[in-house]
Each structure stands twice: as structure tokens, then as C-alpha cells.
Amino acid sequence: MLVTLGFRRAAVPRLARRDMCGAAVRRTTASGLVAVAGGGASFHDYDAAITACVERRALKQGRQVHAHMVTARYRPPVYLATRLVIMYARCGALDDARNVLDGMPERNVVSWTAMISGYSQSGRHAEALELFVQMLRAGCKPNEFTFATVLTSCSGPQSIHQVKQVHSLVAKTNFESHMFVGSSLLDMYAKAGNIQEARKVFDMLPERDTVSCTAIISGYAQLGLDDEALDLFRQLYSAGMQCNYVTFTTLLTSLSGLASLDYGKQVHGLILRKELPFFVVLQNSLIDMYSKCGKLLYSRRVFDHMPQRSAISWNAMLMGYGRHGIGHEVVQLFRTMTEEVKPDSVTLLAVLSGCSHGGLVDEGLDIFDLIVKEQNAVLSIGHYGCVIDLLGRSGRLQKALYLIQDMPFEPTPAIWGSLLGACRVHVNVSVGEVVAQRLLDMEPGNAGNYVILSNIYAAAGMWKDVFRVRNLMLEKTVTKEPGQSWIILDKVIHTFRSSDRFHPRKKDIDAKIKEIYVDIKAAGFVPDLSCVLHDVDDEQKERMLLGHSEKLAVTFGLMNTPPGLTIRVMKNLRICVDCHNFAKFVSKVYGREISLRDKNRFHLLTDGACTCGDYW
Known part of the structure; x- marks a missing residue:
């Protein structure tokens, strides 16, 4: 009988020749070529053969080696049987691996861990946890690798x-302080949303390596705790933490959330000084960070210098242009992309969103039809949501409503919310009431829906309905998320809320904003009183508008930055029309560029004009 593992022979020296019960064996382990002849193969021959199959993930040849053992009535010791479990698991044949494990008269911790790892890496988490319980009941004590593997299988609602x-x-x-187990433990706590427990585990580690430090920073970043992630990185880096590309990728995610350009540029410089390899994922993070910090020129520079780009790279650049409302660049870049990389479902979302924010309705619909017809794209509810947003922003509200009713998916609150937002922009009470009723039924506790409906009524002068919606909110104890804006100056974050009364320089800010108001009114600024959702006189409405958080942040920036420097302001909600006009006039009268990022997009205001074209 002859069993041959048929790998391509490489030009390497033969390592050994020897007899096995009179039969010749030739083994070229460097190339993975193993030939076993006769029935008397030894432990070392089987070990070498299985090792070659594991390295090459050669399932067919691995089965041949296993069959040879059975035919030769060779009973493998625990070590070799475990190697078979590993081989089958690595090749994705988990049922075969489990059969080997179940047939082992004796198992050790490595045997159990190999099978648990196979289940875990294949996404069969429930089976991994069930097998772990069996292992404990069998009296086998887990080691650090077992615990690290089991922790990655803790997923879902019960995680x-x-x-x-x-x-x-x-x-x-007593494995709690083991660095390998501790890193896995804190990572899983963070992914489960319990960052406090993750931090406790991290603080208990006697030693911290790059993996554990990156895991805890990533935990804060994943939960949107960007300030905490940045502060922790600075502490750990000052204490001598070694960083790899994953550490910087994670940090850049937090800096994107903070829109902290200065820190982002420092991190980019640090990456260059450390001469880290520019993996695609790291460059993609730089593209995303710069675009969210309002520096599309830097994003494009990174993109253009990438030696290799993935679809994610193109999508990041497309979303950057879309976020800034530069629709024509979205369309042009997409056409270039189709010549180099096959677009995916995220690409279509980025293009449709970019066309929507840029006001390119017809171009967006044409691209949608093109991808659907020519590339047979599998459409998700997200794609329909983008088209509905596209129609809504352009004022085609009835057509958007028909599309919601005809699409093959059950509409989500996000889709209805998109259309309700469009009804507010175009002051369409009839469609807005229909949409709002659907949303209030689906999300009775979502304050945003009540607020938008109230805005629609207020814009239409329907004050009785405004009061009715407010009373409904009181009855259901629904509270609105307070608007806030912030600006970073000298590495300090200054946060403002509407009619802020607690900032230490409140009096100076109030005096300056009144001075600005006089100057921009002389240049033609007219307050948009429809942005005030209260039935009060015009003079009181103007005073209320002056207290909006983005106006306070822009004013503070104007007071505390030198001429010629861009004023960068972020807001947690959508900017109102009056504050947008205010920023435009400030940019014109005072000759200052203003970058204002709200919940949905960027506004870059220069000399009285905005990159959004007053379309957002």
C-alpha cells in the first residue's frame, strides 16, 4: 500500500532516507512532500506527515494519513491524535475533528483546547462553550490558551x-493576572459594553504588553468614549507603551470621533517617525480621520500615495467627499474606481449618500439603476434608505413615500426618520403627519421624532399642534437630547450648550456675540426666526437664537484664535438654518474660514459661502 501526499516538489535537499520494516520512506519536509510506504510507519513519520498537512491545510492528504493509521492498526498516542484534531480543525472539517476527539481514550488540555478553538474560529460559539463545559466535567483543567479561546466565544445577548x-x-x-488571559478578558468585557470591568482587569495586570494596551484603548473607542481613549493612550505612551499599527489604527478611530486634527497630525507624524509598515488598514484609518477632521486634501493625498488600495480605501474616500457634500467628486471617483476595483454594497451606499448630500438626485438615481442592472448588486434595506433620503432631500416626498410602501423590506425607524427629516426641511405637514404617526407607534420613547414633528408644525405656524406635541412628550416623559457644540483650543476641549450659563468666560462671549451680531446685520444678515420653536415675539426669538451652542462656539473661536487660522467647531445634532447663515456671514465679514461638523456632515464656510451649497 502506498500513500502519497501530493504537494508540488520544491528544489530542496532530501532530509532523510531510512527503512521501516523493510519499506523505504522518503520525506522532504521543507516542501511538505511526504511519502509513506508499507505498513510500519513510525511516530515520527506520522508526526511529520500531519505537520505538513497542517502547514498546507491539506485536508485530502491529511485524511490519507489518518486512513493509513487506521489501516495499519496504529493507535496514535495523545500527542498524534491531538495533531489530527488540529489538522482537521485548521482545514475546516470540524465534524471529523470532533470524531477524532470523541474517539480518544485519553485527552489532555491541548486536545480539548484545539477542538474548542476550531469551533470558536468557525463562529460556532455555542458548541465551543458547550465543549468547554464538558472539558471541565471531565476533570481537565484549562490553561491560559483555553481561557483566551473560550472568551472569544462569549457573544450574543448573553455575552x-x-x-x-x-x-x-x-x-x-489564578489566571486573572496572566497577560494573555487578561488581554482577552478585558477585550471581551469591552465588546460586551462593560468598560468599567475591562478597566479593572487592565489595572490588575502586573505587566502590560502592546496587545493589552491596545485592547483597552480599543474598548473605549468602540463605545464612542473618544476622550477617554485619547487620555489613556497619552498616559500609557508616556509610561513607555510600545505601539503597533493596530494601536494607531484604534487611536485614529477615536480622533475621528473627536475631529481632533492637531492630534491626528501628531499621530500621523509618529507613525512616520517609527517607520511602521503602512498596512492598508492603517492608511484607511488615516483617510477616514482626515476627512472627519475636515481635511479632505490630506485624505486624498494619503489615498493617492497608497501602493495598494482595497475596496474599503475607495469607500473611505467616497464617504469623505459625501460627508463634505462634494457630490461631483463622489461621482467622478466612483467612475474611476470601477476601472480598478469591483464596487461592493458599501460603495453603493457611499455613492448614493454622497449624491444625496450634494444635491445630485438624478445622478444618484442613474448610478443606482446602473449598478442594479449591470452588476446584479444584491440590494439591502440600507440601499433603499439612501434612495429614499435622496428623494426626500430633493423634495420628492410623495415619491419617497411610495417607494417605502413598495420596497421588499419592512421599513425601519431610520427610513421613516429620514423621510420625516425631509418633511421638516420642505415644511410638508400632510406627509409629515403620516410619517410621524408611524414613528411614534414604532418608537414611542424617541424624543427626536416628537421634536421634528414639532418643528414642522412650528415652521407652518401651527402653534396649537406644537403645544399638543410638547404635552404628549410630557405625558410620556420623553426628553430631548440637549444640543451641544465644542471647539478644541490649545489641546483643551471647550463645550457649549444652548444659552450656556456656566462657561467661565460667559460675559466676554455674550459681549462679543452682540458685537458680531451688529457687524453681520450691517452686512445683510437677517435672523431666521422660523428656527425658534416657541410662540413668542420677534425680539425674544432673536435673543433665543443668539444662545445656540454653535454660535457660542464660533464666537469663542473668533475671540481666541489668530487671524487666518481656521475655526473648527463640532456639534452633536444637526445645525439649524439660522446658525448656518450666522457662520456664513462671520466667514465673510471677518475673513475667517469656519469648519463646522454637525451630526450628519461637514460645512466648510469661506467668504460667505458653504461647500454644502445650502443643501443639507
């Missing part, structure tokens, strides 16, 4: 409960 159970066992077996 936090599962992590706590495993954590309890980790503590009882």
Missing part, C-alpha cells in the same frame, strides 16, 4: 453573563 462566568473561573484558577 456579558458568559464573560462573568468565565472570569469567575479564571480568578479561581
Whole structure:
């Protein structure tokens, strides 16, 4: 009988020739070529053969080696049987791996861990946890690799409960301070949304490596705690933390959320000084960070100098242009992309969103039809949502409503919310009431829906309905998210809320904003009183408008930055029309460029004009 593992022969020296019960064996392990002849193969021959199959993920040849063992009535020791489990698991044949494990008369911790790891890496988390319980009942004590593997299988709605159970066992077996286990434990706590427990585990580690430091920073970043992530990075870096490309990728995500251009440029410089390899994922993070910080020129520079681009790279650049409302660049870049990389479903979302924010309705619809017809794209509800947003922003509200009713998906609150926002912009009470009723039924506790409906009524002068909606909010104890804006000066974040009364320089800001108001009114600025959702006189409405958080942040920036420097302001909600006009006139009268990022997009205002074209 002859069993041959048929790998391509490489030009390497033969390592050994020897007899096995009179039969010749030739093994070229460097190339993975293993030939076993006769029935008397030894432990070392089987070990070399299985190792070659594991390295090459050669399932067919691995089965041949296993069959040879069975035919030769060779009973593999625990080590070789475990190697078979690993081989089958690495090749994705989990049922075969489980059969080998179940047939082992004796198993050790490596055997169990290999099978648990196979289930975990294949996404079969429930089976991994179930097998872990069997392992414990069999009296086998887990090691650090077992715990790290099991923790990655704690997922789904019960993840936090599962992590706590495993954590309890980790503590009882004194593995809590093991760096490998600790890193996995804090990572899973963070992914389950319990950053406090993750931080406790991190603080207990006697030693911290790059992996554990990156894991805790990533935990803060994943939960949107960008300030905390940045502060922790600075502390750890000052204490001598070594960073890799994953660390910087994670940090750039937080800086994107903060729109902190100065820190972003410093991190980019640090990456260059450390001469880290520019993996695609790191460059994609730089593109995203610069675009969210309002520096599309820098994003494009990184993009253009990439030696290799993935679809994610193109999508990041497309979304950057879309976020800034530069629709024509979105369309042009998309056409270039189709010549180099196959667009994916995210590409279509980015293009449709870019066309929507840029007011390119017909171009967006044409591209949608092109991709659907020529590339047979699989459409998701997200794509329909983009088209509905596209129609809504252009004022085609009835057509958008028909599309919602005809699409093959059940409309989500996000889709209805998009259309309700369009009804507010175009002051369409009839469609707005229909949409709002659907939303209030689906999300009775979402304050944003009540607020938008109230805005529609207020814009139409329907004050009785405004009061009715407000009373409904009181009855249901629904509260609105307060608007706030912030600006970073000298590495300090200054946050403002509407009619802020707590900033230490409140009196100076109030005096300056009144001075600005006089100057821009002389240049033609007229307050948009429709932005005030209260039935009060015009003079009081103007005073209320002056207290909007983005006006306070822009004024503070004007007071505390030298001439010629861009004023960069961020806001957690959508900017109102009056504040947008205010910023335009400030940019013109005072000759200052203003970058204002709200919840949905960027506004770059220069000399009285905005890149959004007053379309957002």
C-alpha cells in the first residue's frame, strides 16, 4: 500500500532516507512532500506527515494519513491524535475533528483546547462553550490558551453573563493576572459594553504588553468614549507603551470621533517617525480621520500615495467627499474606481449618500439603476434608505413615500426618520403627519421624532399642534437630547450648550456675540426666526437664537484664535438654518474660514459661502 501526499516538489535537499520494516520512506519536509510506504510507519513519520498537512491545510492528504493509521492498526498516542484534531480543525472539517476527539481514550488540555478553538474560529460559539463545559466535567483543567479561546466565544445577548462566568473561573484558577488571559478578558468585557470591568482587569495586570494596551484603548473607542481613549493612550505612551499599527489604527478611530486634527497630525507624524509598515488598514484609518477632521486634501493625498488600495480605501474616500457634500467628486471617483476595483454594497451606499448630500438626485438615481442592472448588486434595506433620503432631500416626498410602501423590506425607524427629516426641511405637514404617526407607534420613547414633528408644525405656524406635541412628550416623559457644540483650543476641549450659563468666560462671549451680531446685520444678515420653536415675539426669538451652542462656539473661536487660522467647531445634532447663515456671514465679514461638523456632515464656510451649497 502506498500513500502519497501530493504537494508540488520544491528544489530542496532530501532530509532523510531510512527503512521501516523493510519499506523505504522518503520525506522532504521543507516542501511538505511526504511519502509513506508499507505498513510500519513510525511516530515520527506520522508526526511529520500531519505537520505538513497542517502547514498546507491539506485536508485530502491529511485524511490519507489518518486512513493509513487506521489501516495499519496504529493507535496514535495523545500527542498524534491531538495533531489530527488540529489538522482537521485548521482545514475546516470540524465534524471529523470532533470524531477524532470523541474517539480518544485519553485527552489532555491541548486536545480539548484545539477542538474548542476550531469551533470558536468557525463562529460556532455555542458548541465551543458547550465543549468547554464538558472539558471541565471531565476533570481537565484549562490553561491560559483555553481561557483566551473560550472568551472569544462569549457573544450574543448573553455575552456579558458568559464573560462573568468565565472570569469567575479564571480568578479561581489564578489566571486573572496572566497577560494573555487578561488581554482577552478585558477585550471581551469591552465588546460586551462593560468598560468599567475591562478597566479593572487592565489595572490588575502586573505587566502590560502592546496587545493589552491596545485592547483597552480599543474598548473605549468602540463605545464612542473618544476622550477617554485619547487620555489613556497619552498616559500609557508616556509610561513607555510600545505601539503597533493596530494601536494607531484604534487611536485614529477615536480622533475621528473627536475631529481632533492637531492630534491626528501628531499621530500621523509618529507613525512616520517609527517607520511602521503602512498596512492598508492603517492608511484607511488615516483617510477616514482626515476627512472627519475636515481635511479632505490630506485624505486624498494619503489615498493617492497608497501602493495598494482595497475596496474599503475607495469607500473611505467616497464617504469623505459625501460627508463634505462634494457630490461631483463622489461621482467622478466612483467612475474611476470601477476601472480598478469591483464596487461592493458599501460603495453603493457611499455613492448614493454622497449624491444625496450634494444635491445630485438624478445622478444618484442613474448610478443606482446602473449598478442594479449591470452588476446584479444584491440590494439591502440600507440601499433603499439612501434612495429614499435622496428623494426626500430633493423634495420628492410623495415619491419617497411610495417607494417605502413598495420596497421588499419592512421599513425601519431610520427610513421613516429620514423621510420625516425631509418633511421638516420642505415644511410638508400632510406627509409629515403620516410619517410621524408611524414613528411614534414604532418608537414611542424617541424624543427626536416628537421634536421634528414639532418643528414642522412650528415652521407652518401651527402653534396649537406644537403645544399638543410638547404635552404628549410630557405625558410620556420623553426628553430631548440637549444640543451641544465644542471647539478644541490649545489641546483643551471647550463645550457649549444652548444659552450656556456656566462657561467661565460667559460675559466676554455674550459681549462679543452682540458685537458680531451688529457687524453681520450691517452686512445683510437677517435672523431666521422660523428656527425658534416657541410662540413668542420677534425680539425674544432673536435673543433665543443668539444662545445656540454653535454660535457660542464660533464666537469663542473668533475671540481666541489668530487671524487666518481656521475655526473648527463640532456639534452633536444637526445645525439649524439660522446658525448656518450666522457662520456664513462671520466667514465673510471677518475673513475667517469656519469648519463646522454637525451630526450628519461637514460645512466648510469661506467668504460667505458653504461647500454644502445650502443643501443639507
